[in-house]
Amino acid sequence: MTTASDTPALNIALLGGGTVGSQVARILTENADALTQRIGTRLNLTKILVRNPQATRDYELPTEYYTDDVDEVFEGADIVVELMGGIDPARELVLRAINQGASVVTGNKALLATHGNELYEAAAEAGVQLSFEASVGGAIPILRPLRDSLSGDKITRIMGIVNGTTNYILDEMDSTGASFNDALAEAQRLGYAEADPTADVGGADAAAKAAILAHLAFHSPFTLDQVYTEGIAEISDLDHKAAADAGYVIKLLAIVEELDDPAGVVLRVHPTLLPREHPLAAVRGAYNAVFVEAENAGELMFYGPGAGGAATASAVMGDVTSIAKRKLRGGPGRTHTARRELECLDIGEATTRYMVVVRAADASGVLAKVAGTFAEHNVSIKSMNQTPDQDSNDERQTALLAFVTHRAKEAQLAKTLEATKQLDVVDEVLSVMRVEGK
Amino acid sequence: MTTASDTPALNIALLGGGTVGSQVARILTENADALTQRIGTRLNLTKILVRNPQATRDYELPTEYYTDDVDEVFEGADIVVELMGGIDPARELVLRAINQGASVVTGNKALLATHGNELYEAAAEAGVQLSFEASVGGAIPILRPLRDSLSGDKITRIMGIVNGTTNYILDEMDSTGASFNDALAEAQRLGYAEADPTADVGGADAAAKAAILAHLAFHSPFTLDQVYTEGIAEISDLDHKAAADAGYVIKLLAIVEELDDPAGVVLRVHPTLLPREHPLAAVRGAYNAVFVEAENAGELMFYGPGAGGAATASAVMGDVTSIAKRKLRGGPGRTHTARRELECLDIGEATTRYMVVVRAADASGVLAKVAGTFAEHNVSIKSMNQTPDQDSNDERQTALLAFVTHRAKEAQLAKTLEATKQLDVVDEVLSVMRVEGK
Ligand SMILES: NC(=O)c1ccc[n+]([C@@H]2O[C@H](COP(=O)([O-])OP(=O)(O)OC[C@H]3O[C@@H](n4cnc5c(N)ncnc54)[C@H](OP(=O)(O)O)[C@@H]3O)[C@@H](O)[C@H]2O)c1
Ligand SMILES: NC(=O)c1ccc[n+]([C@@H]2O[C@H](COP(=O)([O-])OP(=O)(O)OC[C@H]3O[C@@H](n4cnc5c(N)ncnc54)[C@H](OP(=O)(O)O)[C@@H]3O)[C@@H](O)[C@H]2O)c1
Numbered sequence: 109m110t111t112a113s114d115t116p117a118l119n120i121a122l123l124g125g126g127t128v129g130s131q132v133a134r135i136l137t138e139n140a141d142a143l144t145q146r147i148g149t150r151l152n153l154t155k156i157l158v159r160n161p162q163a164t165r166d167y168e169l170p171t172e173y174y175t176d177d178v179d180e181v182f183e184g185a186d187i188v189v190e191l192m193g194g195i196d197p198a199r200e201l202v203l204r205a206i207n208q209g210a211s212v213v214t215g216n217k218a219l220l221a222t223h224g225n226e227l228y229e230a231a232a233e234a235g236v237q238l239s240f241e242a243s244v245g246g247a248i249p250i251l252r253p254l255r256d257s258l259s260g261d262k263i264t265r266i267m268g269i270v271n272g273t274t275n276y277i278l279d280e281m282d283s284t285g286a287s288f289n290d291a292l293a294e295a296q297r298l299g300y301a302e303a304d305p306t307a308d309v310g311g312a313d314a315a316a317k318a319a320i321l322a323h324l325a326f327h328s329p330f331t332l333d334q335v336y337t338e339g340i341a342e343i344s345d346l347d348h349k350a351a352a353d354a355g356y357v358i359k360l361l362a363i364v365e366e367l368d369d370p371a372g373v374v375l376r377v378h379p380t381l382l383p384r385e386h387p388l389a390a391v392r393g394a395y396n397a398v399f400v401e402a403e404n405a406g407e408l409m410f411y412g413p414g415a416g417g418a419a420t421a422s423a424v425m426g427d428v429t430s431i432a433k434r435k436l437r438g439g440p441g442r443t444h445t446a447r448r449e450l451e452c453l454d455i456g457e458a459t460t461r462y463m464v465v466v467r468a469a470d471a472s473g474v475l476a477k478v479a480g481t482f483a484e485h486n487v488s489i490k491s492m493n494q495t496p497d498q499d500s501n502d503e504r505q506t507a508l509l510a511f512v513t514h515r516a517k518e519a520q521l522a523k524t525l526e527a528t529k530q531l532d533v534v535d536e537v538l539s540v541m542r543v544e545g546k
Numbered sequence: 547m548t549t550a551s552d553t554p555a556l557n558i559a560l561l562g563g564g565t566v567g568s569q570v571a572r573i574l575t576e577n578a579d580a581l582t583q584r585i586g587t588r589l590n591l592t593k594i595l596v597r598n599p600q601a602t603r604d605y606e607l608p609t610e611y612y613t614d615d616v617d618e619v620f621e622g623a624d625i626v627v628e629l630m631g632g633i634d635p636a637r638e639l640v641l642r643a644i645n646q647g648a649s650v651v652t653g654n655k656a657l658l659a660t661h662g663n664e665l666y667e668a669a670a671e672a673g674v675q676l677s678f679e680a681s682v683g684g685a686i687p688i689l690r691p692l693r694d695s696l697s698g699d700k701i702t703r704i705m706g707i708v709n710g711t712t713n714y715i716l717d718e719m720d721s722t723g724a725s726f727n728d729a730l731a732e733a734q735r736l737g738y739a740e741a742d743p744t745a746d747v748g749g750a751d752a753a754a755k756a757a758i759l760a761h762l763a764f765h766s767p768f769t770l771d772q773v774y775t776e777g778i779a780e781i782s783d784l785d786h787k788a789a790a791d792a793g794y795v796i797k798l799l800a801i802v803e804e805l806d807d808p809a810g811v812v813l814r815v816h817p818t819l820l821p822r823e824h825p826l827a828a829v830r831g832a833y834n835a836v837f838v839e840a841e842n843a844g845e846l847m848f849y850g851p852g853a854g855g856a857a858t859a860s861a862v863m864g865d866v867t868s869i870a871k872r873k874l875r876g877g878p879g880r881t882h883t884a885r886r887e888l889e890c891l892d893i894g895e896a897t898t899r900y901m902v903v904v905r906a907a908d909a910s911g912v913l914a915k916v917a918g919t920f921a922e923h924n925v926s927i928k929s930m931n932q933t934p935d936q937d938s939n940d941e942r943q944t945a946l947l948a949f950v951t952h953r954a955k956e957a958q959l960a961k962t963l964e965a966t967k968q969l970d971v972v973d974e975v976l977s978v979m980r981v982e983g984k
Binding site for chain 2: 131135139142143145146241247248249252253256257258259260261262385387390392402403404405406407408409410411412413416418419421422423424425426427428429430433434437438439440447
């Protein structure tokens, strides 16, 4: 066994010492000996860039570690760990690290989903590593397995619960019957939701992760703005009831898939109904899970805590350790530059199942008319369930009809709904939700 | 982009062309172009070693591919893929491949759990790769994430459903009320269980996987014979009923964990009760899942098909592709030689919870006596449920008392049970099962 003293220590500079950064600092200092033994050299935490070097912090280190001087942080750094978040100045600092020949580890999904390609190419050109396991699914090892373990297979589709805040809210609503606002307030109280929950609730955070997952799965560059995105704030009580009545649970899923005809990918984030038996349906609270479909492997799922300082720091440390080991072994590292140029298709090309709830006259022949309209547009109905309408009145007796369809294109469904609304027997289309799983 | 024609093809030799081997051959030939594009060089399937080169096979290749001539198979091989199973001649052939400088991919858990250390050391010495993702959990990427993604964390415990046959049988018994024999027959009909199901039902297959998981998690060499093993054939109807009544499901788990006091690991395979809300409890049919607890990452789970030709071939191809990429990039590969020498502790040191069902006199004071005996031995009771005894008769009224304990050492429980049996109010200890999860 080579002893650690044979090889020079590697200098680790941290950009950011907040929720995740402070836990990375803790692991680097508390577990220094174990890490040295595991890697074969010492990881030497040099400096931590923060806005306010004097602030009191969760994990207390001697104040010499903290600085707001960028030059000081970069001095002699072999590996730069970016955990400050946001685009500016994170983007310039990551590029600076790459250009000085340091490898970079980041958990910054917003940065990668907007400027990823620029960074991957800069890293490849400079011959340094850029790793970002923590950017999707927190502690869950998902990016590396997609890249390495499934490298001999063809990934066809990924569906992920990649935002813990929204999963917590939806799970609370489903299991306790809480309202959206109460569930959100509870999530904020528990620290699962930010004071400004827009990025989580509106789906932007999940969309950034969808772009990163698609990049890894399909080897093409994608950005956040290519992801069709619907959040969870518009889910109505009737949506929840209709889903539960039919044995479904509502999850906010990031779905990325490759299509053959037309060739390309569809990237989307939206509330989705899943049968209660689906493995993703069992993901409770703020947990995350990524469900992967591959041609040969079949259906895989990766589950774990999607956030939290220590958990996310574990993923960061996995990247740091791998980079450190590779630096010792020598040889060039992996690159993430795009190998293909797949087209990103319009949401209209996405194929999924739907649940459609309409208010219609409670009379014979109504089902035939609605079903006929669906059939005309080649949307085939898998099941129908009729329930009495609470709002029905004496003037005109109405009923609620909940249809679940087989798979059809979004564009076809849109036309079907247009035509359905024109039917004289149909008062209103009350709910339209996408359905996945068998 | 470098073109594939720049670099020489890599020769792949297959040892075994059965369930998994034939699917590896299919992927190598059918997906040759995609693999070439992905890797940067061509993977050239040279020969397939089989017992009977003339046999008709699931996936038909020109007969020139098949041979029973070992020398012919090894000629010019850069990567040798061992999918024949068994110890002999697999062991000699893997060593021969290593000694001729070829890297090896295998799915052979029996071989690794008995002679792994010899092979890891031979590979390290020869400077070749030895990869075995397919040996645990079929298609599930689990070994590489343990090794790479969690390399900056400390794994404390792994609990795995790593045998699809027994999970299928237990799930059938739980969900349909089938008897063990009927469920086994059904598993055989569906091809999930072998004609001779001993290795699956008796736990030996899971024990081999436990040894491999422990090696990867704790960086120490372990063998199959160090794993305490109980199968599922002895689970009684009363066990099933008591588990279900208390809200548990029975799973055959492979559990490996590191203890501090005394320092060492405990490796065990046995039927285990899990609360129905536990992520592993939702693993249905022949699926596998591995639940990992790590100091910082918290609780992770990896889920997917644990067997099947194509699924297992996906894991094999992940290893082949990684080795091929590394060969192109240059630089030495990873080794699996043990870094530590952890002691393997007796099952008596294992700490778990228990469900104990006793038949006792249906009289006041009985609970106090039994609880007192447990307390004397420092086994603390978490819950108790009393049900009428069907076999109770007029002579002496009896009842069934089901206790669930807090965590205690196996050795402590053994003493507790001895003392409980001596109590005059206790007729019989009817069932003792281990319980995991919160
Ligand atoms: N939190 C999670 O569970 C989680 C999970 C997965 C991924 N991530 C990602 O990890 C990154 C970090 O998240 P976090 O939760 O740790 O963030 P955080 O708690 O807000 O910490 C940010 C840190 O960066 C420093 N910083 C921010 N802007 C700076 C600037 N312009 N100059 C110097 N220092 C600056 C802050 O300094 P002060 O301390 O002085 O304010 C703070 O230490 C983000 O990209 C996030 O998306 C987080
Ligand atoms: N099946 C699964 O789902 C699965 C999952 C995970 C891991 N694995 C592991 O993968 C390995 C292969 O499993 P499998 O199910 O593919 O086995 P299999 O169907 O029994 O195939 C074994 C192959 O090896 C050949 N073979 C066996 N002994 C030989 C010998 N002495 N000389 C020459 N050829 C010999 C056989 O030749 P013939 O065809 O001429 O008989 C056959 O082609 C095993 O280690 C198994 O534990 C299997």
